[in-house]
Amino acid sequence: xxxxxxxxxxxxxxxxxxxxxxxxxxxxxxxxxxLADMPMTIPPDVxxxxxxxxxxxxxxxxxxxxxxxxxxxTEPSYWIDSAFHTHLADGAxxxxxxxxxxxxxxxxAERIPxxxxxVGMGYLVGTLISLPIxxxxxxxxYSWFDQFGTFVSMVGFSVPTFVxxxxxxxxxxxxxxxxxxxxxxxxxDTTLRVTDWNSFVLQFRQMIMPVFVLALYQAxxxxxxxxxxxxxxxxxxxxxxxxxxxxxxxxxxxxxxxxNSLIPVITVIALGVPSIFTGAIITENVFKVNGLxxxxxxxxxxxxxxxxxxxxxxxxxxxVLFNLIADVLYGILDPRIRYD
Amino acid sequence: MTDxxxxxxxxxxxxxxxxxxxxxxxxxxxxxxxxxLGFILFCTLVGPHLWDIDxxxxxxxxxxxxxSMAHPLGTDQLGRDMLARLFSGGxxxxxxxxxxxxxxxxxxxFIGVVAGYFRRLDGILMRLTDLFLALPLLPLxxxxxxxxxxxxxxxxxxxxxxxILIVFAIGITSWMHTARIVRGDxxxxxxxxxxxxxxxxxxxxxxxxxxxxxxxxMSPIMVSATLGVANAVITESALSFxxxxxxxxxxxxxxxxxxxxxxxxxxxERVIWPAIALSALVLSINYIGDGLRDALDPRIRGR
Numbered sequence: 001x002x003x004x005x006x007x008x009x010x011x012x013x014x015x016x017x018x019x020x021x022x023x024x025x026x027x028x029x030x031x032x033x034x035l036a037d038m039p040m041t042i043p044p045d046v047x048x049x050x051x052x053x054x055x056x057x058x059x060x061x062x063x064x065x066x067x068x069x070x071x072x073x074t075e076p077s078y079w080i081d082s083a084f085h086t087h088l089a090d091g092a093x094x095x096x097x098x099x100x101x102x103x104x105x106x107x108x109a110e111r112i113p114x115x116x117x118x119v120g121m122g123y124l125v126g127t128l129i130s131l132p133i134x135x136x137x138x139x140x141x142y143s144w145f146d147q148f149g150t151f152v153s154m155v156g157f158s159v160p161t162f163v164x165x166x167x168x169x170x171x172x173x174x175x176x177x178x179x180x181x182x183x184x185x186x187x188x189d190t191t192l193r194v195t196d197w198n199s200f201v202l203q204f205r206q207m208i209m210p211v212f213v214l215a216l217y218q219a220x221x222x223x224x225x226x227x228x229x230x231x232x233x234x235x236x237x238x239x240x241x242x243x244x245x246x247x248x249x250x251x252x253x254x255x256x257x258x259x260n261s262l263i264p265v266i267t268v269i270a271l272g273v274p275s276i277f278t279g280a281i282i283t284e285n286v287f288k289v290n291g292l293x294x295x296x297x298x299x300x301x302x303x304x305x306x307x308x309x310x311x312x313x314x315x316x317x318x319x320v321l322f323n324l325i326a327d328v329l330y331g332i333l334d335p336r337i338r339y340d
Numbered sequence: 341m342t343d344x345x346x347x348x349x350x351x352x353x354x355x356x357x358x359x360x361x362x363x364x365x366x367x368x369x370x371x372x373x374x375x376x377l378g379f380i381l382f383c384t385l386v387g388p389h390l391w392d393i394d395x396x397x398x399x400x401x402x403x404x405x406x407x408s409m410a411h412p413l414g415t416d417q418l419g420r421d422m423l424a425r426l427f428s429g430g431x432x433x434x435x436x437x438x439x440x441x442x443x444x445x446x447x448x449x450f451i452g453v454v455a456g457y458f459r460r461l462d463g464i465l466m467r468l469t470d471l472f473l474a475l476p477l478l479p480l481x482x483x484x485x486x487x488x489x490x491x492x493x494x495x496x497x498x499x500x501x502x503x504i505l506i507v508f509a510i511g512i513t514s515w516m517h518t519a520r521i522v523r524g525d526x527x528x529x530x531x532x533x534x535x536x537x538x539x540x541x542x543x544x545x546x547x548x549x550x551x552x553x554x555x556x557x558m559s560p561i562m563v564s565a566t567l568g569v570a571n572a573v574i575t576e577s578a579l580s581f582x583x584x585x586x587x588x589x590x591x592x593x594x595x596x597x598x599x600x601x602x603x604x605x606x607x608x609e610r611v612i613w614p615a616i617a618l619s620a621l622v623l624s625i626n627y628i629g630d631g632l633r634d635a636l637d638p639r640i641r642g643r
Contacts, residue, residue, distance in 0.1 A: 015470070015471055015474050016474075018471055019471070019474060019475055019476075022475070022480075023480065023483065026480070026483055026484060026487065027483070027487070030483075030487030030488060154369070154623065154626060154627065154630075155619075155623060157626070158570065158619065158622040158623040158626045159618075159619045159622065159623065160574045160577060160578060160618070160622070162577070162578060162581045162594075162597070163577075163597070163615045163618055163619055166597060166601065166604075166611050166615055167611075167612070167615055169604060170604065170608045170611060170612060174604055174605055174608045175608065274476075278476050278477070278478050278479065279478075281478055281479070281482070281582070282478075282578055282581070282582065285581075285582060296479055296482075297482065297582060300479075300482050300483055300486045301486065303487075308479075308483065311479070312476050312479045312480070312483070315476035315479060316474060316475065316476050319474050319475075319476060320474050323473075323474065
């Protein structure tokens with residue numbers, strides 16, 4: 001197991017380098033210009049100086065190498081400095097955004113809490129709902145509950161989040177008058193601080209729709225896997241044996257079948273964690289949550305190469321990491337799986 | 341391949357596709373899906389001829405109107421007829437979905453068959469597949485469309501340029517699952533006796549793949565084709581919704597949805613119709629895919 005993990009970790013390094021190179025080259029080959037938004041009145045020689053100050057005067061491979069160096073050496077030393085009050089970084093150049101001229105990681109740190117709160121909550125709620133639905137659907141196969149559950153999960157799985165989000169906005173923000181109790185805000189207010197009960201209620205109300213949209217999508221996917229996995233296990237011989245020796249259905253279901261069926265489902269849940277961040281791009285735009293996904297979209301539109309490169313690279317790290325975690329978890333949970 | 345057996349009427353052998361159809365018919369959701377998909381295809385293909393208002397015709401006097409006899413679904417902020425826009429948008433949406441699916445299927449099948457059949461290429465091709473699976477796809481798609489849109493639009497025109505770019509972008513980022521499934525099936529098929537027999541009479545690799553391997557991996561390819569269309573339609577709509585898809589003159593359903601968002605307080609029906617159309621399309625395709633998977637699986641078909 002350990003050698004497998006180490007081998008996979010070593011393989012992750014070229015994978016991540018390749019991904020960052022792909023994104024860098026796409027940005028490099030693209031005809032876009034980071035100075036396109038600057039006023040036309042700036043004289044050409046000043047513009048050239050601005051280009052040089054952005055670091056665009058150097059050849060591409062040096063810029064790529066510098067970005068890698070900054071990401072893996074300079075930035076971590078800044079984090080260590082701020083945590084332990086050391087002086088490792090010594091004022092070295094950080095990764096600077098073209099648009100804001102501020103360190104990229106400062107912006108990311110501002111954006112991450114909203115993403116984690118809203119999108120992470122959606123993921124959590126969806127997963128927690130989906131498990132009992134999958135279990136009951138499989139145990140009472142072809143009952144009305146199962147029929148209804150599979151239909152809803154098919155809908156949740158097929159209808160993209162921007163459609164469900166927009167439909168919810170139409171119903172709860174447009175059709176219901178804003179004086180009504182059931183009216184919900186369609187725009188997420190990030191400046192809201194939870195200090196007392198009233199502001200907590202406001203925060204709760206503005207989170208209902210985005211969390212519901214994400215939870216529906218997540219629950220639809222996980223409950224399908226849960227149901228299929230439960231059905232596979234319910235037809236196994238050990239279930240008949242357990243029934244024959246007189247175990248109650250409750251113990252049989254929750255102790256024996258559930259434990260075995262959760263193994264593949266847990267890996268699916270782990271594999272989906274990176275989608276909290278990538279899938280957030282759409283949901284954050286529907287509900288105007290100023291999270292990481294929205295920042296990525298803004299930076300892509302503004303040709304902000306360092307920001308786009310860094311955020312996409314963080315997404316790639318998450319994908320590779322959780323793929324690895326899923327594989328390792330599968331090996332730990334299921335003794336029949338041996339990687340070595 | 342079955343023409344000959346149909347001519348021999350004595351034994352009345354059944355074409356295997358009839359078995360598939362019989363199994364497919366028992367899946368109610370899939371039948372419903374066929375019906376809905378047929379209706380959508382009818383609307384988008386024949387609809388513009390029956391309802392022949394030009395979707396680009398600007399009638400500024402009749403702007404932002406609700407439903408009426410002249411405009412059953414109302415008009416947008418420039419007075420363009422929403423029904424006509426919905427029909428023509430569906431055409432582009434479905435065309436993008438189909439073309440991107442074909443591209444991703446051809447790529448995936450090619451890589452899957454080559455990786456499964458030629459052992460020397462297996463390792464490198466599967467590593468490549470793993471690399472592509474680890475890419476953050478949506479950011480990459482957004483990036484490709486955003487950065488290359490203008491130059492393609494300038495050289496190929498607004499509709500063709502964006503069409504080619506989006507189809508290409510979706511195609512090369514969605515072939516990985518097909519490749520993995522096809523490779524697995526090819527690896528299993530390669531060990532079968534008929535392949536050995538065929539190799540023993542000296543069949544070259546090219547003919548072996550085209551005559552013996554490919555027809556036998558058709559069923560997983562067909563299932564991934566349906567799912568591929570649904571996936572491509574969703575991706576295209578997502579790009580259009582984020583404002584990075586087709587220009588407003590060539591509205592896809594995602595674009596109509598995103599345009600309607602601005603006027604959601606005045607004309608909520610402007611987002612409802614594209615949303616319903618898009619959901620119905622993807623849902624029906626997914627149900628057909630479900631039914632097809634059951635119907636093409638001989639283990640289920642026997643029951």
